[in-house]
Amino acid sequence: MTTFPSEARFYAFRLGPKKDLRKSIIEFAEENNIKAGSIVTCVGSLEQFHIRFANQGESEVRIGHFEIVSLTGTFSNTSCHLHISVADQTGQAVGGHLLNENFIYTTAELVVADLSGLEFTRETDATYGYAELVIHSKELKKQ
Numbered sequence: 001m002t003t004f005p006s007e008a009r010f011y012a013f014r015l016g017p018k019k020d021l022r023k024s025i026i027e028f029a030e031e032n033n034i035k036a037g038s039i040v041t042c043v044g045s046l047e048q049f050h051i052r053f054a055n056q057g058e059s060e061v062r063i064g065h066f067e068i069v070s071l072t073g074t075f076s077n078t079s080c081h082l083h084i085s086v087a088d089q090t091g092q093a094v095g096g097h098l099l100n101e102n103f104i105y106t107t108a109e110l111v112v113a114d115l116s117g118l119e120f121t122r123e124t125d126a127t128y129g130y131a132e133l134v135i136h137s138k139e140l141k142k143q
Contacts, residue, residue, distance in 0.1 A: 002135075004117075004118055004135050006116060007116050008115050008116065010040065010111060010113050010114075011028075011032070011111070011112050011113075012109075012111045013110055013112075014107055014108065014110070015044070015104050015107065015108040015110070016104065016107065017104055017105065017107075018104060019103070020101060020102060020103060021046070021071075021104060021108055022080065022082060022099065022100050024108075025039075025112070026079075029075055029076055029077040030077045034075070034077055035076050035077060035120065036074070036076060036115040036116075036117075036118035037075045037112050037113060037114055038074055038075075038112065038113045038115060039072050039073055039075070039111075039112055040110075040112060040113050041071075041110070041111045042068055042070075042109065042110045043067075043068055043109050044104060044105075044108030045065060045066060045067055045104070045105040045108075047063065047104070047105040048064075048101065048102065048103045049061070049086050049102050050099045051102075052097040053096045059099055060096075061101065064088060065088075066087065066105075067087045068084065068085075068086055069085045069086060071085075071110075073098070074133060075112075076119070076120040076121075078121075079120070079122050080098075081097075081122075081133065082098040083096065083098060084102070117138050118135055118138065119136040120134070120136075121134045122134065
């Protein structure tokens with residue numbers, strides 16, 4: 001296993017009602033030229049979630065009121081790999097791969113890290129054929 005140290009700069013921001021959670025994170029990365037980002041924390045609520053469950057080809061959309069209990073993953077100004085867990089009004093939780101069309105209900109409060117010494121790309125891994133994370137060190141690129 002190769003490890004890649006990096007300095008980090010943290011950003012905090014809030015998304016308001018009706019914003020698309022995933023699209024907004026990518027837009028934020030584009031606007032701030034983030035090449036390697038990570039979700040530090042996110043709390044808030046959704047009025048619709050759209051996720052893909054583990055090892056499934058189809059996704060699921062549910063409409064209602066859901067608490068965001070976890071959001072984790074990596075992103076850049078060109079791609080992301082994010083997982084979310086949400087809970088309904090009874091506390092039942094569900095989670096999976098975050099897709100577009102996850103619409104904020106009241107708020108989403110995020111803290112993200114810009115790993116300034118790294119660059120994330122996605123390349124097809126021959127094992128299963130998915131585009132997987134490839135980490136590049138900006139320091140190694142300079143040499």
